[in-house]
Amino acid sequence: MxxxxxxxxxxxxxxxxxxxxxxxxxxxxxxxxxxxxxxxxxxxxxxxxxxxxxxxxxxxxxLLTSDRVMADDPRIASCVDAHRPRLSSIQRLIVCLLAEVGKGKSSGWYLYLSQLPTYYTILATFNDFEIEALQVDDAIWVAQKAVSAIRSEWEEAAPLMRELDFKPKLLMFKTWLWAFATVSSRTLHVAWDDAGCLCPIGxxxxxxxxxxxxxxxxxxxxxxxxxxxxxxxxxxxxxxxxxxxxxxxxxxxxxxxxxxxxxxxxxxxxxxxGYGTYTNLELLEHYGFLLDENPNEKTYIQLDSELCTMGTWPKDSLYIHPNGHPSFALLCALRLGATPTNRQKSFSHKIYSGSMLSVENELEVMKRLGSKCVETLQQLPTTAELDGRLVHFLRNLQNSTNWRVDVEQSSFGQEFAAFLRFHSVDLDCTHNQLLVRLLRSLERWELAVRWRCSYKIALTKCVLYCKRLINELSLQ
Ligand SMILES: C[S@@+](CC[C@H](N)C(=O)[O-])C[C@H]1O[C@@H](n2cnc3c(N)ncnc32)[C@H](O)[C@@H]1O
The missing domain is CATH 2.170.270 (Beta-clip-like)
Structure with a gap:
């Protein structure tokens, strides 16, 4: 350093x-x-x-940008330029970054590159077991999409990297993923390049x-x-x-x-x-971490398609806050949805201003929202309470000096056996200390379980919020 x-x-x-x-x-x-x-x-x-x-x-x-790498190296510049129309600015920056990595000590950026993290935990690095552990369909979809998008970007850039005579290790998908994660989690915005810049020290x-x-x-x-x-x-x-x-x-x-x-x-x-305003899933996708308290967190539930299209509210504005309260748009949409079709027009002004329509309407809204959350929670294979204990177990395991004992003393033997099976590791063949590959997977598994746990906590808070309002309204 x-x-x-x-x-x-x-x-x-x-x-x-x-x-x-x-x-x-x-x-x-x-x-x-x-x-x-x-x-x-x-x-x-x-x-x-x-x-x-x-x-x-x-x-x-x-600042390390693709312009800069190309300005310093005419060979990289001519190859990248020849492929420019087919590659995005991010793909170009990744190729330039890898080209510098390939130069080893002769790269002008060597001291910077050698201080970069050796691995990342962004969503695209999650394997199928870890993706499955997210449990919630939307999150699984985001993760799968991220992995497949990066794989296609790598395939598109492969001819250029071969033209640049990259060593076999640099041509591997694993290396591309490392470079992608470096760019995703460390670039800062600059006006002249959509990919941003890598900013040593910054x-x-x-x-x-x-x-x-x-x-x-x-x-x-x-x-x-x-x-x-x-x-x-x-x-x-x-x-x-x-x-x-x-x-x-x-x-x-x-x-x-x-x-x-x-x-x-x-x-x-x-x-x-403040890199920007991100939900926890977005933080995981782009930066590979979660915040325990994220004021920008948004929890989405599957709403009836009618509800999503009946108002003018964008779909991503229909969510639940970390304290369990529905977003303004979700509340308005639910009120509209609970209004008879022939009266929706006459009430629209009141609905869009965010006013409660009537005690009956509000009771119906809270009942529908509460039961949607209960239904969503029931469809998930584990409870938030169990997830919380699993997080604790996974954390302990990462610092364990004798994982066998820790697994035996826990109630997560089955889950851990499934984890080892996924990694094709025989329980008897491993040492007291878990392999680095497994430790990294445990870290990502823990992130997935933490994410789904906070998802369930938000829904549980929403159920309580709805119940409280139903009680209060029923007394009126
Ligand atoms: C721009 S780098 C910050 C420096 C980084 N810690 C390092 O050692 O190079 C961003 C990365 O730092 C980590 N990070 C940043 N803020 C964090 C936070 N509040 N909690 C956990 N990890 C965080 C994440 O791994 C993220 O991808």
Whole structure:
């Protein structure tokens, strides 16, 4: 890591407005630290940071984009250009990334590449067993679609990679998947390339959902304004909450990627970035992790097709919040659905404004929603309670020094036997320590079970919400 920080400093990467010290690009605003429960390797504040303060500047010279790789290597450029019409910008970036990986120590990006994760847990890396463990059809479909899309993209890019004389290992699907996951989970947006850029050092920020710091917004605005006056680099930042930057930074006129503190941080606290507004399934798909508390989580249930088409609400606006409440659009759609067809038109104004129509209508809405959730929960093979215990078991197993004992003492012997069967591992042939391949699969299995568990918890909360409202309305 020291060598990477020195290399980045030479390219002008800095965590302060002044030029970096030659030995490291960090130390004045940020330091690399480990946060085992919140993303692993990330950044800690090197001192107290103000909201809106510039914390990292990465000049264009340090950004890895396909343009940059091609500009530095005419052979890659001519091959990629010849295939350009058939390949997407993401496929081109992946090929350029792999071409640099193939150069080994002679790549200008070697120090950066050697610090990248060796494996990822995005949905596309899930095998059939792990995908099945998601249990919910929509999620299974998303995972299967992700795997098949990436496989076709790899097949499309194979002729170009062969033309570039990639070594056999670099031509493998497994390697493509690694590169895809690198691009998916680490690129930052730039205007000139849809694939974005790989941003050395800038990609060490872990994620926090964009709106979990809004409470501190007002109190911080004054401070941020003062900070803005002092800091010429902040001229571009819009500090009012309505125009809050989603990514806490961007590529600016100064020809550099600039990243800012999204809130006040105390020294030692993890400095986080809001990559965007994602549900947990989207976080899993693009970044390979889940948030226990995700304010942007949306839980979808199978609704009657009539209900989805009868109003003007987009299908993805019909969901349940993490606290179990139906979204505004779902509530409106349910109210419309519970209104006799001949009266829907006359009530439409009231429905679209979000008003309750009548006690009878609202009772019907809550009954329908509650039973839909109960029905959905009953169709799933396990309960949230059991899933919670399975998560606990899978976590223990990943840190176990004698997995046999842990499995024997648990009530998940059958599930674990199915897992070993899927991996064609004989129970007697393994050592006390599980194979790395199995440990990684356990990690993904745990993610799948955590996801389905939180799905069921949201539906259970929705059932309770409906019951409570039914009770209250019945008393009126
Ligand atoms: C841009 S990288 C951040 C740096 C990364 N931790 C590293 O060591 O290189 C994004 C990845 O970090 C992890 N990550 C980021 N935020 C996280 C969070 N809040 N919880 C768990 N994992 C997180 C995920 O693996 C994600 O794909």
């Amino acid at each position: 020291e060598a990477l920080l020195r290399w980045a400093a030479e390219l002008g990467v800095s965590d302060s407005l002044s030029a970096p010290a030659s030995s490291s690009c960090l130390g004045r605003s940020l330091v690399v630290a480990d946060f085992p429960d919140a993303g692993g390797r990330g950044f800690a504040a090197a001192r107290d940071l103000r909201r809106g303060e510039l914390v990292l500047r990465v000049p264009r010279a340090a 990609d060490l920020f872990n994620y926090a959902a964009p709106d979990d710091d809004t409470s501190s917004e007002e109190q911080d605005t004054e401070e941020a304004m003062k900070c803005q006056e002092r800091n010429v680099m902040l001229e571009e930042i819009k500090l009012d909450s309505s125009s809050e930057r989603m990514t806490d930074g961007g590529y600016e006129d100064s020809n550099a990627y600039c990243l800012y503190a999204r809130k006040r941080y105390r020294k030692g606290e993890q400095v986080l970035l």
